[in-house]
Amino acid sequence: MKTRTWILIFAALLLVCLAAWFFLPKLLQTGSEVGIYQDGELLKTVDLSKVTATTTMTVSGSAGDNVIEISPGSICVRSAGCPDQTCVKHGPLKAGGTPIICLPNKLVIRWMQQAETEYDAMTGTEAAS
Amino acid sequence: MTKTRKLTATAILTAGALVTFVIESQIPSLTSVPGIKLGLSNVFTLFALCAVGTPWAFALLLMRVFLGGLLTGQTMAILYSLSGGLLAFGAMLLGRRLIPEKQLWVVSVFGAIFHNVGQIAAAVVITGTTAILYYLPILLVSAVVTGAFTGILAQLVLKRLRQSRFLT
Numbered sequence: 366m367k368t369r370t371w372i373l374i375f376a377a378l379l380l381v382c383l384a385a386w387f388f389l390p391k392l393l394q395t396g397s398e399v400g401i402y403q404d405g406e407l408l409k410t411v412d413l414s415k416v417t418a419t420t421t422m423t424v425s426g427s428a429g430d431n432v433i434e435i436s437p438g439s440i441c442v443r444s445a446g447c448p449d450q451t452c453v454k455h456g457p458l459k460a461g462g463t464p465i466i467c468l469p470n471k472l473v474i475r476w477m478q479q480a481e482t483e484y485d486a487m488t489g490t491e492a493a494s
Numbered sequence: 495m496t497k498t499r500k501l502t503a504t505a506i507l508t509a510g511a512l513v514t515f516v517i518e519s520q521i522p523s524l525t526s527v528p529g530i531k532l533g534l535s536n537v538f539t540l541f542a543l544c545a546v547g548t549p550w551a552f553a554l555l556l557m558r559v560f561l562g563g564l565l566t567g568q569t570m571a572i573l574y575s576l577s578g579g580l581l582a583f584g585a586m587l588l589g590r591r592l593i594p595e596k597q598l599w600v601v602s603v604f605g606a607i608f609h610n611v612g613q614i615a616a617a618v619v620i621t622g623t624t625a626i627l628y629y630l631p632i633l634l635v636s637a638v639v640t641g642a643f644t645g646i647l648a649q650l651v652l653k654r655l656r657q658s659r660f661l662t
Contacts, residue, residue, distance in 0.1 A: 375642070378634065379638055381631075386635070449523070451523070464625045468570075
């Protein structure tokens with residue numbers, strides 16, 4: 366194939382990926398509920414719109430401790446025991462933003478999605494009322 | 495090339511790849527996205543693939559992944575590196591069959607794309623969450639850009655060395 370064809374193919378791929386990067390998290394996030402996962406298991410869910418005071422939560426793993434700060438409307442990793450500090454540099458979990466991930470400790474903090482919150486509602490508050 | 499020359503060339507290229515890998519790992523990440531980097535050591539794999547031979551390039555890759563992980567002290571990263579590296583090697587091997595050397599940068603882009611796909615796949619398996627897939631689009635963007643740069647570098651070096659009759 367001609368070099369120009371390849372450039373066009375890769376440019377198209379770039380555009381599609383950039384669009385997916387910007388819009389995919391926005392499309393999938395539904396509420397203000399955040400899930401904290403470690404090793405693929407849900408440790409805790411927090412509804413950020415219902416948080417009134419700032420609290421911290423410590424999660425331990427093979428690479429040391431991650432200190433998670435939960436404050437009204439915001440959640441972030443304050444400090445981490447690993448050398449690369451990717452999760453700290455991520456900053457707070459933004460609305461429609463990408464999840465906070467700590468690979469060494471297998472920790473993921475992300476927005477809950479439609480199906481998950483509905484499931485929670487059915488087993489929790491909705492079923493009780 | 496005689497076998498001795500190939501062995502020596504692979505050894506020198508492996509040393510070069512390792513030094514590049516270690517230096518690159520010391521540069522702080524520019525973004526908060528895990529896994530984005532230039533991947534300069536792939537220039538050596540690509541060069542070995544074209545100038546020395548497939549098994550030699552494969553040996554270089556494996557040595558770089560294991561020794562690189564030990565030298566930088568990130569033994570966990572070996573898993574990601576290995577998964578990405580093997581997939582990238584397969585893609586580049588296939589690419590070399592289909593795409594001529596004067597378009598080597600295309601092969602390199604495919605290698606980079608599959609490297610990042612392999613890394614993400616390893617991360618999904620290790621952490622057990624698919625949330626990491628959110629990072630796939632931006633990693634593919636980075637792969638196209640960095641893959642093109644490292645590919646052009648390998649392509650130019652090969653071209654110059656062939657012009658000066660250093661390589662046949």
